[in-house]
Structures are given as C-alpha cells and as structure tokens.
Amino acid sequence: MTTYCIGIDTGGTYTDAVLMDNCSGRIIAWHKERTTPHDLSLGVGKALAGLLCRSVRPEEVAKLSVSTTLATNAVVEGRGARVGLFVLGYVRHFKLPVVANIFLKGGHTITGDEDEPLDIETLVDTLPGLRNEVDSYAVCGAMSIKNPTHELVAREAIRMIDPDKPVFCSHMVSSHPGMLERSATACLHAKLMPLMVDFLASIQRSMLNAGLNCPVTIICGNGKGEDLDRIADQAAITMASGPAATARFGAAGKTETALVVDVGGTTTDVCLIKNGKPLLDREGCVIGQWRTHVEAVDMYTAGAGGDSHVICQADGHLQLRQIRVQPMAMTPNLPDPATWLHLGTDEVLVVPMEGLAPEVIVADPLLRFINEHGPTPPSVLATRTGIGGIVLEKRLERLMFLQQLILVGFTPTDALHALGQLDIGNAAASLAGARVLTRELGMETAQFCQKVRTCTEDAIETIVLTYLGRAIWRGDQSVPFLNRRDNDLFSVHFRLKLPLIGIGAAARSFLPGVAQRLGTTVLFPEYCEVGNAIGAALIGQDSSEEEN
Secondary structure (H helix, E strand, C coil): CCCEEEEEEECCCEEEEEEEECCCCCEEEEEEEECCCCCHHHHHHHHHHHHHCCCCCHHHEEEEEEEECHHHHHHHHCCCCCEEEEEECCCCCCCCCCCEEEEECCCECCCCCECCCCCHHHHHHHHHHHCCCCCEEEEEECCCCCCCHHHHHHHHHHHHHCCCCCEEEHHHCCCCCCHHHHHHHHHHHHHHHHHHHHHHHHHHHHHHHHCCCCCEEEECCCCCEEEHHHCHHHHHHHCCHHHHHHHHHHHCCCCCCEEEEEECCCCEEEEEEECCEECEECCCCEECCEECCCCEECEEEECCCCCEEEEECCCCCEEEEEEECEEHHHCCCCCCHHHCCCCCCCCCEEEECCCCCHHHHHCCHHHHHHHHHCCECHHHHHHHHCCCHHHHHHHHHHHHHCCCEEEEECCHHHHHHHCCCCCCCCHHHHHHHHHHHHHHHCCCHHHHHHHHHHHHHHHHHHHHHHHHHHHHCCCCCHHHHHHCCECCCCECCCCCCCCEEEECCCHHHHHHHHHHHCCCCEECCCCHHHHHHHHHHHHHHHHHHHHC
C-alpha cells in the first residue's frame, strides 16, 4: 500500500503543509493557510484538511513531521513567558532580557565541591514579590554540571512557594560551563515552554479532527526529529526548528555550496550549505540578544520580513521594526487610515482577536474599550483610558502574549499589494494606507512603495552580510562596519562567490534585488514557497530510516 508523510511548517504568518509519497519522495499536494495565533489548531486544521481532501485517506499517512518558527519569532520579537532568573554562585553579574535577574550566594567548584552555602533565605524572601510578575523560573548554579544540588534545592523551594509555575534548571538543558550561555538556555526553555505546550496541543487537536493517528516528529534546531512527547519540557531545542527545515530543503537540491535565505513574514533566516550539507553550530546558536548552548544549524535569524512594521519619518526616512504587525491587506473592516496612520510615529492599530469570551473582555479595561469603540491606536487608548507610558506598553505586550489582541500597521506586504505585485489580500486597504503616508510626504504612491521594497531589500542584504561576516570575523565585529558601509564619505559594495537559494512566500519578491546588489544569482527550487514544510517531511523520513 502506498503511504505518505505530511510535513507541516507553522510560521508567524503562514502555516504550510505538504503531502509526500514515502517511496518516491514526490510532492503529491501542498496547501498554505494563514496562521491563527489565537488558536493554532485552526490554521493547522485547515492546512491538513486542504491536503486530505485530495483522495488520501488518513490511514495512509504514516508520519506527520512538524517544524515551526514560533519559538524563533518569539525570541526575536521579545515575546514569550515572563521569566525570573536565579543565578547561584560567585560570578560576574550579567543581565538577560527577563523580568528579574537575581544573584545569590551558592554554587560549586570545578571539582563539584560546595563553594559556599546556598542563600536559601534570600531566595525564599524574594519569591513572594515575583509571584504576580513572572510565569516561569530559571535557575543556574555555578558548576552545576558537576554538582546540581543547589539548583535542585532552589527548584524545590520555588515549587513550594509558587507551585503552579514551571522551574527550569540549567544542568538539565546544558552540559557546557559558560554561565551566561547556560543561564540564557535555561531562560529560553522557561520563556518558550507555554508557547510550545499550546503549539503541541494544537497539533494533537488538529490530528484528532482530521482522523489522523500516526507518529508525530517535531523538528529540532539541529536538523533531527524528536517525538512529540519529549518536546514540551525542552522547548528551546525547537528555536531553530524552522531554519533546520529550511536548510534540509536547500540541501535537497543539486547545488553543493550555496546560501539558503528564507524570507518569511516575521524574520529572514540565513544558513550555509557546504558540500551538499547544512553546517551545524555545536557550541550553540545565537538568536537576537540570546547566545545559547542549543545545538542547531549554523544560521542567523533577524527580524525583517514581509510583515515587518514600516516606520516612515517626516523627512521620508524609512525604518523596519523587528516587531511583526498584521498587514493592512490582511485585516478586514479597517477604519479610515487617515484617522490613525501618520508620519513620524510608530503608531499602529490595536485590534481585538475574534471570539474572545465576554468574561475575558470585561476583565480588562483595554479590551473593554476596544470592544466598545472598535480598533484603536495606542495614543487614543492612553488618552481615553488613562493607561499610558510604559504601563500601556507592557499591558499591550501581555495581551499580545495571551493572544487577545493583534497590532495592525503598514508593511512591505502592503507595499507589494499597492504596487500590484502581490495579490493575496485586500490591495485597496494597502493602497489607502500608502496614499495617506505619501500625501503627507508629497511623494507619488508608487515611488513610496518602491522605496519600502528597497528598504526591505537593504535589511535582507544586511542580514546576509552579517551572517557571512561572522564566518570571516570574530563574533559581531563586522556589524558596525556593515551598518556604515554607505555614508557621506564612501560606499562599499560586496560581491558574493556563491549563489542564493530562495525559500518562503516573500522570497520571489525581494531576493532578485538582493542577489543583484550582491553580484550573484538566486535559485528558486520547485515548491520553494512551502520549502520549510518539505524540509520537515524530509527530516521526518530521515528519522524513520534511522529508526529502522
């Protein structure tokens, strides 16, 4: 009997699914749906239904293999659970982007002997003040890889005082000695676990609704697959899940050495294929501000994509913010953009998620106001509700994390719609937004939208060169130079010695211009629009062959 493998990739913007013949490796069908952040099972379910309606019975599916960029996107955008970090031992203080960085006496020596007693009293006294501020905890003790006793004691103390919150110990997620990287790895597990639990639950609900009862493989950042049951407590190992699938798809072609560039809605991911295989970074990947001990494909991820927020200054200067917003083209029933879209501000429109329960709306003053008055910019929310400044900013971040609202703004996707170069949403909404901005600038609409496209290509070019610069220079030494390669006194142009392989829904729109700037070529393999889902299916097949 012919059997099939389904590959799914859930990104910040789209959920892609492919149906692959297990014997021939041929793609039988593919389907693309908008990701539904408030209930991921809806987007995944529609993608599965789009495949299984092609005369394939659920019992013919031998494996479901899933990759996702949800964890990567959350790190780049600064989202995820609120984490409190306890560092035990005499170490130079450092700061990670979490709610609290707390340093206590304790820790062990390189031989595993106790360095000094754990300051359990301060830990216990600190916890009551954190209970309402954090969603999870991370604990990292000096040389806990030799003796984890203090981490385990701290974990039990936290569980006794705040029993409903998960606690992640660094010795369970890293065997390397670096305290900063080990702390970051533990924090990321704590930060991403709630997202991953929701995601895994959505996969199971979608399978149940589709009548699927096959093994599930979750793609990890190192390009290997893990059983679904093992992932929830090791959420950070999925951080580079999407890029790993990207790399596997890129390596499936005939090009021995190339740079694979995946342009998504939220991020652009870059990785190198050498001698037909993706490179691995066994020391630990770097995503945004986080240097970790998570083994992953050697890649670089940065916030620039089709749904990046375009900020336009009064002098015509454009900036792409790392935060993803929903394009105007993808948002129904928008109010007149002239009432909320303006130059020189980072103004967005706050829109509630559909289907919120009445008790959820009543419990929050911001949700109550938006429910009564409709989509509203933050400046109006501040004036009308009396909640402003950093308090409003943090409250909006929290409601976004809880998937209770979304932000809408002008994006590169809107610029492409207004130019007539993309037709997947409401082009009239994008055009209306572009006209509001260009009216204030005194610029032609087409000229402005082309400038947005050029700005996006600039950002992707910088991401490519930053990745390659890290391969030649140490760490981030090349970043200041790359950021100033075009200035008042001189300009620098680069020519790549290897081709680009384009992947992702937005790749065809932006990568030809990037390739031209870099004096190279770009290849678009068949089905590159759903390349990550195919990469996930291929890794699932690899895992099955290893098991056999």
